[in-house]
Amino acid sequence: xxxxxxxxxxxxxxxxxxxxxxxxxxxxxxxxxxxxxxxxxxxxxxxxxxxxxxxxxxxxxxxxxxxxxxxxxxxxxxxxxxxxxxxxxxxxxxxxxxxxxxxxxxxxxxxxxxxxxxxxxxxxxxxxxxxxxxxxxxxxxxxxxxxxxxxxxxxxxxxxxxxxxxxxxxxxxxxxxxxxxxxxxxxxxxxxxxxxxxxxxxxxxxxxxxxxxxxxxxxxxxxxxxxxxxxxxxxxxxxxxxxxxxxxxxxxxxxxxxxxxxxxxxxxxxxxxxxxxxxxxxxxxxxxxxxxxxxxxxxxxxxxxxxxxxxxxxxxxxxxxxxxxxxxxxxxxxxxxxxxxxxxxxxxxxxxxxxxxxxxxxxxxxxxxxxxxxxxxxxxxxxxxxxxxxxxxxxxxxxxxxxxxxxxxxxxxxxxxxxxxxxxxxx
Numbered sequence: 001x002x003x004x005x006x007x008x009x010x011x012x013x014x015x016x017x018x019x020x021x022x023x024x025x026x027x028x029x030x031x032x033x034x035x036x037x038x039x040x041x042x043x044x045x046x047x048x049x050x051x052x053x054x055x056x057x058x059x060x061x062x063x064x065x066x067x068x069x070x071x072x073x074x075x076x077x078x079x080x081x082x083x084x085x086x087x088x089x090x091x092x093x094x095x096x097x098x099x100x101x102x103x104x105x106x107x108x109x110x111x112x113x114x115x116x117x118x119x120x121x122x123x124x125x126x127x128x129x130x131x132x133x134x135x136x137x138x139x140x141x142x143x144x145x146x147x148x149x150x151x152x153x154x155x156x157x158x159x160x161x162x163x164x165x166x167x168x169x170x171x172x173x174x175x176x177x178x179x180x181x182x183x184x185x186x187x188x189x190x191x192x193x194x195x196x197x198x199x200x201x202x203x204x205x206x207x208x209x210x211x212x213x214x215x216x217x218x219x220x221x222x223x224x225x226x227x228x229x230x231x232x233x234x235x236x237x238x239x240x241x242x243x244x245x246x247x248x249x250x251x252x253x254x255x256x257x258x259x260x261x262x263x264x265x266x267x268x269x270x271x272x273x274x275x276x277x278x279x280x281x282x283x284x285x286x287x288x289x290x291x292x293x294x295x296x297x298x299x300x301x302x303x304x305x306x307x308x309x310x311x312x313x314x315x316x317x318x319x320x321x322x323x324x325x326x327x328x329x330x331x332x333x334x335x336x337x338x339x340x341x342x343x344x345x346x347x348x349x350x351x352x353x354x355x356x357x358x359x360x361x362x363x364x365x366x367x368x369x370x371x372x373x374x375x376x377x378x379x380x381x382x383x384x385x386x387x388x389x390x391x392x393x394x395x396x397x398x399x400x401x402x403x404x405x406x407x408x409x410x411x412x413x414x415x416x417x418x419x420x421x422x423x424x425x426x427x
């Protein structure tokens with residue numbers, strides 16, 4: 001063990017002891033504070049000009065297969081110039097970091113992505129002793145993702161999704177690890193959340209070019225902080241699928257669930273409907289009488305006619321239905337939009353439309369509606385499209401599957417609802 005390792009471990013022990021004593025002494029006070037008391041346990045400012053020699057990261061060139069990387073350091077940061085004919089990723093482990101399970105961790109990495117003419121992604125990876133690792137990435141096409149690598153096989157934990165950031169700017173990717181969950185932030189803005197799925201044993205810088213041209217990534221600063229763990233690792237129970245738990249937790253952290261997260265879960269039967277009556281809809285209702293709930297289905301749709309009324313043809317849900325004249329609805333329309341609306345005393349009140357793609361006569365996707373008091377959230381393929389925060393129609397009512405017909409031709413439009421998840425929030 002070198003001198004730097006000994007110093008780091010001693011510092012970690014001292015700070016951990018201080019943290020336990022401090023939080024224990026004022027536990028009642030911290031219960032009222034949403035943000036944990038973070039104590040830094042590791043910090044590397046790559047752009048600092050006066051770094052001691054023993055703190056400087058590796059520099060120089062190395063080649064593995066068809067991938068080469070040249071690392072250099074200056075006052076602007078830690079530069080990786082990568083050339084890879086196969087778009088291979090490059091990592092660099094950060095030594096001397098440990099992740100005891102009784103704590104939560106905050107990892108902040110400031111970086112500069114490549115010029116937009118050369119596509120690439122960067123961030124960091126968390127891995128376990130079996131060399132399975134999970135990457136937390138920002139990409140210069142203004143997307144983010146969380147991907148898992150197990151035995152060389154990549155699977156998306158959170159697939160690439162759009163985020164609101166300018167890729168040429170200096171960016172901070174922030175991840176909070178707590179009770180088996182990982183919350184991904186862009187600075188202080190929550191992007192997404194997911195189950196970590198592994199016990200981290202190491203942290204590594206990560207970069208991956210998407211094309212064979214030389215691509216430069218710059219890392220500026222890395223800070224790892226710790227706090228006492230809080231909350232329940234599984235507040236939803238073992239019967240709730242991971243994706244449903246993830247959606248509920250994401251909306252809770254975004255303050256879209258004012259009524260809380262407790263509830264009852266059920267998996268409903270598959271439902272198939274078709275309707276050939278232009279300008280009409282029909283529903284298969286469940287008999288529920290509930291106000292706050294989550295509805296999610298994998299939906300496949302197909303129009304028998306090639307020129308239907310695209311906007312008023314689709315598949316989705318009716319909810320908070322009190323009678324035939326007062327209810328709410330959300331549906332995937334063939335024109336590429338998802339419509340959320342209310343009907344009160346027979347009068348339609350359009351609320352909002354979200355674009356999910358291009359028009360299509362047939363397709364498939366996952367639609368999720370989460371109703372919590374005056375807040376109505378819509379997700380498509382598990383990505384949050386938005387939340388109506390001031391819905392006035394919040395009465396309890398029935399819910400079910402609905403098909404909207406935009407044609408009288410043959411079978412009209414057909415809707416297949418599968419993997420139908422229902423979560424009723426405790427009121």
